[in-house]
Amino acid sequence: xxxxxxxxxxxxxxxxxxxxxRHPDSPADGATNFEFHKQLALTAERGLxxxxxxxxxxxxxxxxxxxxxxxxxxxxxxxxLFAALAPLTKSISFIATASTTYxxxxxxxxxxxxxxxxxxxxxxWNVVTTATEAAARNFNLxxxxxxxxxxxxxxxxxxxVKKLWDSFEDDVFIRDxxxxxxxxxxxxxxxxxxxxxFKVRGPLNVSRSRQGHPVIVQxxxxxDGRALAAATAEVIFTAHQRLDTAQxxxxxxxxxxxxxxxxxxxxxIMPGVSPFVGRTEAEAREKYDRLTSxxxxxxxxxxxxxxxxxxxxxxxxxxxxxxxxxxxxxxxKSRQTLIRQIADENNFTIRQLYQWVASARGHYxxxxxxxxxADQLQEWFENEAADGFNILPPWLPTAxxxxxxxxxxxxxxxxxxxxxxxxxxxxxxxxxxxPVNRHAVAHETVQAAE
Amino acid sequence: xxxxxxxxxxxxxxxxxxxxxRHPDSPADGATNFEFHKQLALTAERGLxxxxxxxxxxxxxxxxxxxxxxxxxxxxxxxxLFAALAPLTKSISFIATASTTYxxxxxxxxxxxxxxxxxxxxxxWNVVTTATEAAARNFNLxxxxxxxxxxxxxxxxxxxVKKLWDSFEDDVFIRDxxxxxxxxxxxxxxxxxxxxxFKVRGPLNVSRSRQGHPVIVQxxxxxDGRALAAATAEVIFTAHQRLDTAQxxxxxxxxxxxxxxxxxxxxxIMPGVSPFVGRTEAEAREKYDRLTSxxxxxxxxxxxxxxxxxxxxxxxxxxxxxxxxxxxxxxxKSRQTLIRQIADENNFTIRQLYQWVASARGHYxxxxxxxxxADQLQEWFENEAADGFNILPPWLPTAxxxxxxxxxxxxxxxxxxxxxxxxxxxxxxxxxxxPVNRHAVAHETVQAAE
Numbered sequence: 001x002x003x004x005x006x007x008x009x010x011x012x013x014x015x016x017x018x019x020x021x022r023h024p025d026s027p028a029d030g031a032t033n034f035e036f037h038k039q040l041a042l043t044a045e046r047g048l049x050x051x052x053x054x055x056x057x058x059x060x061x062x063x064x065x066x067x068x069x070x071x072x073x074x075x076x077x078x079x080x081l082f083a084a085l086a087p088l089t090k091s092i093s094f095i096a097t098a099s100t101t102y103x104x105x106x107x108x109x110x111x112x113x114x115x116x117x118x119x120x121x122x123x124x125w126n127v128v129t130t131a132t133e134a135a136a137r138n139f140n141l142x143x144x145x146x147x148x149x150x151x152x153x154x155x156x157x158x159x160x161v162k163k164l165w166d167s168f169e170d171d172v173f174i175r176d177x178x179x180x181x182x183x184x185x186x187x188x189x190x191x192x193x194x195x196x197x198f199k200v201r202g203p204l205n206v207s208r209s210r211q212g213h214p215v216i217v218q219x220x221x222x223x224d225g226r227a228l229a230a231a232t233a234e235v236i237f238t239a240h241q242r243l244d245t246a247q248x249x250x251x252x253x254x255x256x257x258x259x260x261x262x263x264x265x266x267x268x269i270m271p272g273v274s275p276f277v278g279r280t281e282a283e284a285r286e287k288y289d290r291l292t293s294x295x296x297x298x299x300x301x302x303x304x305x306x307x308x309x310x311x312x313x314x315x316x317x318x319x320x321x322x323x324x325x326x327x328x329x330x331x332x333k334s335r336q337t338l339i340r341q342i343a344d345e346n347n348f349t350i351r352q353l354y355q356w357v358a359s360a361r362g363h364y365x366x367x368x369x370x371x372x373x374a375d376q377l378q379e380w381f382e383n384e385a386a387d388g389f390n391i392l393p394p395w396l397p398t399a400x401x402x403x404x405x406x407x408x409x410x411x412x413x414x415x416x417x418x419x420x421x422x423x424x425x426x427x428x429x430x431x432x433x434x435p436v437n438r439h440a441v442a443h444e445t446v447q448a449a450e
Numbered sequence: 451x452x453x454x455x456x457x458x459x460x461x462x463x464x465x466x467x468x469x470x471x472r473h474p475d476s477p478a479d480g481a482t483n484f485e486f487h488k489q490l491a492l493t494a495e496r497g498l499x500x501x502x503x504x505x506x507x508x509x510x511x512x513x514x515x516x517x518x519x520x521x522x523x524x525x526x527x528x529x530x531l532f533a534a535l536a537p538l539t540k541s542i543s544f545i546a547t548a549s550t551t552y553x554x555x556x557x558x559x560x561x562x563x564x565x566x567x568x569x570x571x572x573x574x575w576n577v578v579t580t581a582t583e584a585a586a587r588n589f590n591l592x593x594x595x596x597x598x599x600x601x602x603x604x605x606x607x608x609x610x611v612k613k614l615w616d617s618f619e620d621d622v623f624i625r626d627x628x629x630x631x632x633x634x635x636x637x638x639x640x641x642x643x644x645x646x647x648f649k650v651r652g653p654l655n656v657s658r659s660r661q662g663h664p665v666i667v668q669x670x671x672x673x674d675g676r677a678l679a680a681a682t683a684e685v686i687f688t689a690h691q692r693l694d695t696a697q698x699x700x701x702x703x704x705x706x707x708x709x710x711x712x713x714x715x716x717x718x719i720m721p722g723v724s725p726f727v728g729r730t731e732a733e734a735r736e737k738y739d740r741l742t743s744x745x746x747x748x749x750x751x752x753x754x755x756x757x758x759x760x761x762x763x764x765x766x767x768x769x770x771x772x773x774x775x776x777x778x779x780x781x782x783k784s785r786q787t788l789i790r791q792i793a794d795e796n797n798f799t800i801r802q803l804y805q806w807v808a809s810a811r812g813h814y815x816x817x818x819x820x821x822x823x824a825d826q827l828q829e830w831f832e833n834e835a836a837d838g839f840n841i842l843p844p845w846l847p848t849a850x851x852x853x854x855x856x857x858x859x860x861x862x863x864x865x866x867x868x869x870x871x872x873x874x875x876x877x878x879x880x881x882x883x884x885p886v887n888r889h890a891v892a893h894e895t896v897q898a899a900e
Contacts (some may be wrong), residue, residue, distance in 0.1 A: 021625070021632065028625035028632075032535070033655055034568050058556060058640070060617075060655045070632050074657040075565035083533035084568045087484070106508060106588040107553060114527035118484050118534045137651035138556040167510075169526060175471070175478035182471065182478075182520050188510070201587035205510045207524040296630040296737055321705060431457040 005235040005381050005416050006388025006430055008095060008237075009051060011396060013037050014071030016274065017359040018303050019294035020395035021071035034084065040397060041085045045092040047404035048418050050429050051124060052085070053217075053237075053390055054078040056097035059134035061306065079111050086119035093426035095124035095217050095235075099151050100157035102130055102139045105200055108157070109164035112214045112411065113206035117301040121211035121425030125161075127218050127228075129154050139224055151224035153197045158216065158232045160198050163191040163407065165213045166437045167203030189439045211425035212435040221249075221338070230256030234432050235268045237390050239338060239343075239362045246271055246364075246385035266432055268387040270299055272363030274394055277402040281368050289365045291394055292355050300354030303393045307361060308336045319351040338362045359394035370406035376415060377407075455831050455866050456718055456838025456880055458503040458545060458687075459494040463487050464521030467809040468753050470845035471521035480846060481525040485536065490847060491535045492608065495542040497854035498868050500879050501574060502535070503667075503687075503840055504528040506547035509584035511756065511825035520749055529561050536569035543876035545574035545685075546668050551600050552580055552589045555610035555650055562664045563615060563656035571661035571875030575611075575684065576649040577678075579604050587777035590840050596886060601674035603647045607665065608682045609646050613641040615663045615889045617653030639889045661875035662885040671699075671788070680706030684882050685718045689788060689812045691795075696721055696814075696835035716882055718837040721830065722813030724844055731818050738817045741844055742805050750804030757811060758786045769801040788812045800814050810842035825858075828866060 014021055016029030021028050022148035030036045044052050061072045079094035086094065093170045098108050108125070116123040129150035136144035144150075166394070170186035177383075191202030218233035220226050229236045230253055240246035254264040273289040278284030304323075312326045323343045326336075339362060343353045359365060366376050393399035423429050463587045464471055464481030471478050480486045494502050511522045528546035530813050533543035536544065544565070548558050558575070565572040579600035586594035594600075622637035636895060641652030668683035679686045690696035704714040726741075728734030751764045754773075773793045776786075793803045809815060818827050830836040843849035844872050873879050 022627045022630055028627060032567060060653050073633055074655055076567060077560050080529060080533040080561055080564040080568060081532040084537050087534050087538060103557060104589055110527050111530055114530040117482060120531060139554055140649045177472045177478060181473055183523055199590045203510050205524055
């Protein structure tokens with residue numbers, strides 16, 4: 001079968017762009033409006049997106065201090081939200097973010113396995129280590145753990161979760177009312193994990209869904225992040241402004257995956273893209289300018305502060321002057337580097353910088369007609385920069401509608417995107433392999449021989 | 451308004467009784483069948499139950515070792531399950547169990563607040579400390595924490611969660627698109643908690659639902675448990691076999707609540723009841739005998755072992771002889787005492803004991819016609835033993851249908867139960883007060899004066 005683009009949709013109810021909620025088309029209460037999230041899920045499903053994707057943080061997303069908060073100040077926890085959306089949809093999947101630093105493997109394994117059963121195999125876990133000081137202070141710490149510690153813990157955490165997901169073999173349940181035998185005791189397994197960070201006996205008290213395991217998603221850009229992603233991730237969310245850096249990342253990850261003994265085509269690279277789509281380029285540009293004009297200065301400053309891990313105090317600086325220097329921190333290293341790189345390469349003032357990152361937060365922004373957007377996606381897809389994209393509509397619902405109504409048909413015309421879901425699980429739609437239970441060795445041998 | 455019975459429904463998809471899944475009416479895969487849980491929720495809503503209630507454990511519910519598991523060996527995590535059921539229902543609420551020992555306050559506060567928003571105020575949190583050794587071994591421990599430690603931590607945990615739930619005042623959101631002011635920064639509050647067990651800064655990143663806080667539910671029977679319940683719980687789930695012990699508990703908790711400065715009518719005592727209902731007493735007895743006949747000996751033994759915290763090794767004992775002695779443990783102290791008391795008072799053999807506790811696990815079992823069941827409930831309700839009941843249908847769905855179709859109309863005829871939901875939130879239906887935000891002092895003063 002021809003290789004086709006995979007698509008995720010980032011749809012926080014408050015909108016992606018810092019001023020999204022001020023857009024006339026957006027419900028001002030979108031962030032905490034469940035019915036609105038339902039509408040977004042149904043639109044994304046109409047557009048045949050692989051997954052509805054949500055980022056997450058374990059603290060209020062203030063830019064810094066209490067000021068500068070926006071529509072993201074409060075919202076839903078992704079797993080509970082997606083559990084509520086799952087029965088209201090049929091084919092679209094859900095990728096929820098959860099933290100290996102502040103949640104125990106048993107609890108993470110359990111809630112994702114439960115959501116995977118409820119949705120009948122339409123779930124992914126976006127593994128994050130949670131980089132903010134604010135989150136650390138919500139979990140008994142004064143400061144966050146060092147970057148290297150978080151990534152080492154993350155790696156072991158994912159290992160434990162995957163062991164727990166294999167607690168029950170797929171044919172464990174006998175359920176013979178006559179004999180009273182409910183399950184085959186030889187097909188339930190302890191994890192018996194003892195590592196540097198965790199000691200977890202198992203078994204998990206949730207059985208596997210039809211897709212075996214939820215899909216593992218990761219977004220590492222740093223050295224530690226790339227190593228983790230290449231070792232464990234099946235989908236990698238990434239942020240690039242230019243084809244050449246996207247290609248460098250793509251080739252690096254595929255090579256690392258191969259070095260880990262993994263099949264490179266089972267590690268899907270999906271850069272984030274923030275599209276302003278019009279029927280013409282001029283119309284798209286108008287949409288961009290309109291949303292940009294809605295950014296308050298303090299929100300722009302808070303955004304830059306937040307994106308650089310809360311270390312960039314811009315008070316007193318001329319917004320129409322250059323970005324001041326700041327020391328690196330233990331926080332979101334790669335994101336800090338990227339933001340500074342955007343400023344340097346474009347020779348942006350502080351104001352121009354926050355205007356540019358306001359929608360995509362460092363991801364690739366495309367302003368153009370459906371054909372122009374499709375051209376860009378196709379170029380990246382066909383030149384070892386992307387296996388698909390995570391679409392970040394700048395405001396909601398209109399920018400999502402624009403993508404579904406204008407860009408999706410164009411991609412379909414070019415044979416680059418599906419006209420119907422290929423399968424019923426996230427793995428089937430993404431073309432990812434079914435993870436045979438590690439305890440089902442005999443079974444695996446039989447499958448491999450077929 | 452006349453005081454009326456409040457009703458919760460315990461509806462684990464695998465059924466309450468150890469042999470429930472073997473019943474001809476029950477789906478053998480009920481425990482992991484989402485559609486079946488949806489059916490149960492809709493039936494309970496048709497019966498005007500206040501809440502769908504689920505217990506929870508953080509380990510596989512083996513009776514002991516790998517043997518003797520039953521339909522409860524694997525199932526859904528309650529919060530994800532209830533999130534999925536919330537949009538499919540309108541009026542019934544959901545009480546999910548979660549552990550103060552193995553989850554952090556920020557995560558618990560968040561998932562319940564999120565579920566409360568999704569369901570528009572139809573949520574309760576059943577606070578448990580999680581007593582099993584098996585759970586401890588899933589969370590980096592070799593043995594569980596001592597009983598007193600768990601309860602001290604639980605008390606502080608609930609305090610932190612309630613502080614976090616007050617992070618946003620109810621009128622915090624301005625959402626003025628024109629000015630760009632999304633919220634009133636003076637109405638978002640840090641928790642700034644520093645205690646013996648937790649250090650949590652806040653704010654929580656979820657705002658309050660229409661009912662303010664999820665309802666706090668507890669099930670403590672031990673001295674520590676009663677103290678915690680009287681201090682924090684708004685609904686208390688309890689297990690009694692006899693009117694006199696239920697009355698002792700009822701009066702004790704109400705007195706303790708008053709001593710804590712709380713209004714006793716805002717602490718609802720709801721004993722568990724396992725009803726076998728027939729159109730006649732004989733028909734009910736037949737139903738009881740039929741289900742009892744389906745218990746396998748090994749499941750009965752495993753059940754007793756599980757109920758006594760995994761310490762009661764009955765291998766080698768005559769099932770038609772008496773229960774051997776066992777030392778008390780740090781586990782479920784009150785449940786161990788209760789099980790032994792049932793055996794002693796009834797002079798039960800091991801077999802008779804497991805047959806009796808197979809459906810209700812120490813709760814009150816009533817076998818009779820709708821009138822007889824209603825008589826019993828009425829007696830407890832009118833004599834300071836209960837404000838309502840948690841109904842544990844022994845098998846599903848039929849025993850729930852029986853209760854809804856036969857007992858509910860009888861209670862309604864007697865004026866003891868609602869004919870329509872009084873409100874739209876769990877608090878409104880239970881008649882519990884709205885928790886004014888602790889930071890909204892001026893607001894509170896105005897309300898109190900009205």
